[in-house]
Amino acid sequence: MRISYNWLKQYININLNSKELEEKLTFSGIEVESIDKIGEELKQVIIGKIVEKTSHPQADKLSICRVDDGNEIKQVICGAPNCAKNQKIAFAPVGSKLGEFKIKKVKLRGEESYGMICSEQELGISDNHDGIMILPDDAPTGKDLASYLNLTDTSFELEITPNRPDLLGMVGVARDLSALLKLPLNLPEMSLKSGKKKIEEALALENEAPELCSRYVARMIEGVTICESPQWLKKRLLAVGLRPINNVVDITNFVMMEFGHPLHAFDYQDLEGKKIIVRRATKKEKIPALDEETYTLEQSDLVIADASKPIAIAGIIGGVNSHITSQTTNIVLEAANFNYANIRRTSRRLKISTDSSYRFERNLSDETAEIVSKRAAQLILEIAGGTLLQGTLDSYPDPQKANIVALRPSRVKKLLTIKEDDTTLINYLEGLELRLHKQEKDKLFFEIPFFRKDLTREIDLIEEIIRLHGYNNVETFHKSQNIMNKLSFYARRKLQDILVSYGFCEVINWSFADPKDLDSLNIPESDERRNVAKIINPLGNDFAIMRSTLLPGIFKNTLLNISHGQKELKLFELNKVFFRKDEKLATEKYNLTVLLTGNLNPTFWKEKPKEIDFYDVKGIVEELLTSLDLEDVDYIASKENYFQPGSGADIIFRKNCIGNFGKLDPKIAQTFSLEQIIFIFELSIDDIFSLQEKRYPTYKSIAKFPPVLRDLSFVISKEFLLKDIKNIIFKTNPKIIKNVVLFDEFISDKIKEGYRSLTFSLVFSSETKTLTDEFINNLLKTIIANLEKSCKIEMR
Amino acid sequence: MKEELNKILESAKSEIDKTGSIHELQQLKSRFIGKKSGLMNFMKQISSLPKEERPAFGQLVNETKQQITNIILKCEAAIKESDYKKTLKSEFIDLTMPGRKHEKGSLHPITLVWREIEDIFISMGFDVAEGPDVEDEFHNFDALNTPPDHPARNLSDTFYIENDVLLRAQTSTVQVRVMEKHKPPIKIISPGRCYRNENDASHSPAFHQVEALVVDEDVTFADLRDILNIFLKKMFGEDISSRFRPHFFPFTEPSAEIDIICVNCLGKGCNICKGSGWLEMGGAGMVDPNVFDMLEIDSEKYTGYAFGLGIDRIAMLKFKIPDMRMLFANDVRFLKQF
């Protein structure tokens, strides 16, 4: 629903800018979908005076006007029949914009025109396009039209939830604001003066379907003059997005927008039998409606009829056979309430949705019908004249009773934890026009106003209280705690899970260790792992220290399992190691230690078993490091003494050694009584996390152009490592070369001693273009030249 | 002219009939009706013809092209059908032969239970806190209200590294460390390894325990019983509940030992519960005000509860492991069962 700021101010003296009002509405549960400034366009339109009018030499219907815009005299061609010398008119100068229409300097039949004299329709003020808009003689030349007509306003498009039909009118919104801002609500004064003639003398009302029409109020006014509405009324309707039509129809729309309850006016002249009958439609009954369609009705539809024909589809749309025209003099004013479910069904089936059906579908109040009838009659008498017939015809078989709902303040406190006293609670609800009816211990009985059918239970009242109190003013108590080291916690789980998925079994050993194992492992005296925490009262000498490496434990597990005939083993332990030198307690770190021995895969009939080798282990290491988001890791010859020389690597990340892997030196294996080939790797998890922040991946756009693949094969001295070769290739054009994948190494007696043949697959792609063969060939040539220069490669 | 077209059609027909592969067919297609085919060259003659003869000529060439296309399509369908039949014959599969397996690894049963405990408590808003295994006497004893002459402080009960440095005997030490660093509200569990100087069939010198600590305004004994019961039901099933027996722990008051209904016999009595129908699970209680005072937490404003449970014991019950020593033997025939 659209509301207007200026209009709202008639009912409540708010003093908020549009941003503040939006916030107030939003946080009281009325969502503001958009805010529009009205009249901005009309600020460009200027009041002008036609100082001279001559006829166009080439066209009978056009005249040449000379318009004084307060600054200078401009020539404007005008086609309107009603334009005349000395008139004050609305002048849109060159450069101004009305809707999508931009005013330009044009030539009409050889005569130049510097702007446009506008009609009301062109200005968006009304539907009137009979001629140009003529302003009063005292309108000040040169002033902009928006300020002159006082048209500037702000309108708010509101989303009203289906439980609150009372907010479908300005007064409802003003009432909520008045409760929220604690400002008085000013409702329009309503008093009616009627003539001597009684309505019964002119009209009869029969309600044949009270189950579908819970109330029908008819009033009659004789001798009205149908014409254009006064400016203020048009302004109001335009501000809320309604087009002015004529004074009586405009008044019914105005009152609908004011109180949220639709009305309808009939031309009395058209009513056969001088009767209003509320009845179900007959089967296949037809009605020509105001939207120029003819609808075929069913018996479930409710119509308003006269003695011979339907004159409206009740609550949805009026008939063209009884509507108000410029000839109308006597009118019947309908204000009623209809069964909302039935309105919804009919409106859906006939595919008609009107401002009226939209409101009736939401279960309006019967009581409001009388209020809007009175209000509309009052305005019609004021604006369209005429005489009101005495009395009303009112079918109201089952008057709406006031509901009483009890509220326990203790319940409010329990649910909302707000510490407001009873008086404050009462004030909140009285602001919404709930009346305190009775008060007992911890029980407040409220009479619910007729327009709030949605309030039926205690919890509904509690909701109103919190809405007015402000959801965000409720104190909250719970503080979030940040004790857990989530990064390390979940990374440890992830490592375990990946290893399990690769077929590893987790082992858990005690933390006690034998100090002699450090000698067996060839750990240098100066090594950190020699700084151990010794236990004063150990279980035995082989449990005398807290372990500083997980290796001996996992070796003992391996030995035990091999002795049970389990020769294929993949084990890991993820646990703490301890170092103690000068510290009072100990330095405790999580280590991951992994051991592999035997064949890689379980026997599979299609393939021969494969012994684990260095690259199997490296593959797992690389996968694990990738899973921890570690990039740019280097591998160098290990400093550890327990690897077979040349077969151990240290893992370097940001210049720190975070782990190592390789083949256990068979001599060392023997000191642990292990005869099989053993591969191990270790990662210091805490060292990794002291270096690495958790990073969440951020989306990178996916390449639009397909990649190009080329192979490159050459013989090269073994002194050049893969890493260096790849670097040289990448450096040639890092933007285009996306990947360098080694897919073959070949060593044989056909290749000279100390050399190897390598084959790469290169991936090229560009973010901006498709790569041509010529471009790729040139790039390959440069890559080869670079390799020849730095590594003396020979192409194969 | 018509004859020439017929010739092309005939030669296309015989060549296409001879072919047996899709690849060959593609080549024939471009040879006979492709851009550089004889037929298309023939079409170029159209420009030399008088205007009125052109439409008829064009139509004739197109008809021939259409005929050849139809022959190709028919041939293509036949080749595909015969290829498909060959595939069915050649791809023999013995459905009973084993597939390529990826070896199954396993988490240690202690880890499985440990994680489940963490996840249950995390889902109830607890944080997981950690602390050192190598502790000082203050955190292990003094701050937990243990009197100076308490027997637990003996060398025969606790492993020592130095005079007042030891291996923690319970993870309650972590509670103390958390309360030193963080103000209430506190809602943590601290799973971890503990050490006691004993080694026999039912006691391991290194074992695993989880402690819970909740400190806030309005924390009550009822909350303690609730959380414990919720945890036990999530861990062992809806049938399991707990009972408290009054007991003494230095750092809680009132203190209790926790029994749960035997998960094996559900209270009927069996060899696991030694006929009683109940199993001893750990200790619990409301945090002693002295503990709060020592850590400068307002013991009037705040209340709290704590409890401790044995992780290894839960694992043994959950997986029906009969002997504690199996947990630390690391026999893969045992490990791969989980």
Ligand SMILES: [Zn+2]
């Ligand atoms: Zn039992």
